[in-house]
Amino acid sequence: MKKTLYLKFLTGYLIFGILGFILVSTLTYRGLKDQVQRKEAHDLYTESTEIASNYASNYYNGYMKLPELHNHIETLSNYMNTRIRVVGTTGRIIIDSQDSQALAREMEIEGFDISDFGNRYYMVNNFYNNFQGDYLTVFATVTSSYKVRGYVLIHKPVSDISASSTQLLNVVYLTSLLIFLLAFIILLMFTLLVYRPLRKITSVAAAYLNGDFSRKIDIHSQDELGYLAEAFDYMANELNTLEDDQRKFVSNVSHDFRSPLTSIKGYVEAILDGTIPHEMQDKYLNIILFETERLNKLTSSLLELNKYGSHGKTILYISNFDINYIIRMTALTFEGLCKEKHISIELILSGQKLYVTADLAKIQQVIYNLTDNAIKFSYPDSSITIETTEKNEKVFVSVKDSGSGIQKENLKKIWERFYKTDVSRGKDKRGTGLGLSIVREIIQAHNENINVISTEGVGTEFIFTLSLAKDRQE
Numbered sequence: 001m002k003k004t005l006y007l008k009f010l011t012g013y014l015i016f017g018i019l020g021f022i023l024v025s026t027l028t029y030r031g032l033k034d035q036v037q038r039k040e041a042h043d044l045y046t047e048s049t050e051i052a053s054n055y056a057s058n059y060y061n062g063y064m065k066l067p068e069l070h071n072h073i074e075t076l077s078n079y080m081n082t083r084i085r086v087v088g089t090t091g092r093i094i095i096d097s098q099d100s101q102a103l104a105r106e107m108e109i110e111g112f113d114i115s116d117f118g119n120r121y122y123m124v125n126n127f128y129n130n131f132q133g134d135y136l137t138v139f140a141t142v143t144s145s146y147k148v149r150g151y152v153l154i155h156k157p158v159s160d161i162s163a164s165s166t167q168l169l170n171v172v173y174l175t176s177l178l179i180f181l182l183a184f185i186i187l188l189m190f191t192l193l194v195y196r197p198l199r200k201i202t203s204v205a206a207a208y209l210n211g212d213f214s215r216k217i218d219i220h221s222q223d224e225l226g227y228l229a230e231a232f233d234y235m236a237n238e239l240n241t242l243e244d245d246q247r248k249f250v251s252n253v254s255h256d257f258r259s260p261l262t263s264i265k266g267y268v269e270a271i272l273d274g275t276i277p278h279e280m281q282d283k284y285l286n287i288i289l290f291e292t293e294r295l296n297k298l299t300s301s302l303l304e305l306n307k308y309g310s311h312g313k314t315i316l317y318i319s320n321f322d323i324n325y326i327i328r329m330t331a332l333t334f335e336g337l338c339k340e341k342h343i344s345i346e347l348i349l350s351g352q353k354l355y356v357t358a359d360l361a362k363i364q365q366v367i368y369n370l371t372d373n374a375i376k377f378s379y380p381d382s383s384i385t386i387e388t389t390e391k392n393e394k395v396f397v398s399v400k401d402s403g404s405g406i407q408k409e410n411l412k413k414i415w416e417r418f419y420k421t422d423v424s425r426g427k428d429k430r431g432t433g434l435g436l437s438i439v440r441e442i443i444q445a446h447n448e449n450i451n452v453i454s455t456e457g458v459g460t461e462f463i464f465t466l467s468l469a470k471d472r473q474e
Contacts, residue, residue: 048140260291374401
């Protein structure tokens with residue numbers, strides 16, 4: 001099995017780590033460096049302004065001698081680890097914290113022009129080739145008697161500022177590493193909680209694809225994966241049951257078609273070769289006709305049942321009709337058969353007329369099938385009761401016989417197609433095993449319910465509901 005999904009997540013994790021490292025090394029580093037540089041420039045500007053107003057101004061106003069000013073500036077320079085210079089407006093160096101004889105040697109900063117600072121109070125360069133590398137230089141104006149006398153310049157190597165940035169960057173790297181490790185822990189959790197269950201599901205799904213529905217998914221979590229596993233298990237059970245049902249269906253259809261076809265073939269061959277004498281042919285032709293009608297009934301039942309089911313849409317022609325009238329007329333159709341078996345049908349109907357809302361033809365078929373089934377399994381000299389009652393806007397129709405009843409373990413099976421309570425299939429020659437299946441499908445198509453109550457040796461009662469008609473006809 002391909003580990004495509006896991007490889008995608010692992011690749012995404014590695015890409016996340018690599019891109020994160022590149023991002024920290026470039027954008028984050030530059031951002032930190034610029035931020036530290038701006039802060040350092042601001043701090044140095046504050047110091048230069050302080051020197052210009054408290055020391056340099058005193059020197060220009062005659063309140064402080066040059067040696068004293070130099071001592072102050074040298075002390076501040078050592079404290080701040082910077083180079084401090086006081087220059088005139090033309091760039092002539094008056095005091096240099098690192099050169100006490102700068103004034104005596106009449107040193108100047110060649111090309112000095114305060115306008116080069118532009119609208120900022122600092123610049124980053126080698127300051128007119130005064131330094132080997134880049135320096136951060138800030139200036140503050142020295143004024144005396146409302147005139148600009150010169151400038152205080154503070155220089156600091158950019159390398160020192162970069163060192164501070166690097167220290168902060170190391171903290172960022174450490175944080176990034178912790179985030180990367182946390183992401184790895186999340187990846188491990190994903191592997192345990194998501195990927196492994198998915199592997200189990202896909203493995204079992206592959207088995208289902210090969211027709212093996214016996215495997216179960218061992219996932220019991222109360223989340224979407226657990227729900228998916230339960231859905232797969234349920235689907236496998238249904239598919240396995242469906243496969244068994246298909247085998248039973250083919251077997252039952254083959255059996256129910258083979259028996260009458262074998263009889264028809266045998267009797268026709270016997271008539272053709274003279275085994276059955278001429279005077280006996282009418283008897284066996286009637287048998288052939290009976291078997292033919294049985295085949296026709298079986299075919300019709302299969303076609304009827306094909307109209308229903310969970311995958312088909314049943315078309316109902318809903319109308320209001322008198323259910324009591326339908327029951328009376330259906331009972332009359334069994335009059336001859338009841339006389340033959342010495343069975344009576346007792347009708348206990350609620351009122352003279354009782355209108356329901358349903359498909360008349362299909363409900364008539366339900367009553368016919370249930371009555372036919374009751375006669376089929378009733379003992380001679382017994383009675384069948386068909387009753388209607390009205391309750392809570394529903395009509396309850398009951399068909400009850402006094403026959404052999406159904407064993408408790410077989411009650412759920414009676415709705416299965418081709419199921420017959422007589423497993424030998426020898427006694428019930430008229431049945432196809434589809435009548436009750438058709439009944440249930442019709443009732444379910446009406447969104448109604450049907451139940452069965454049976455006691456072995458006592459009898460069976462089928463009860464189904466219908467909606468009481470709101471507009472009752474008289």
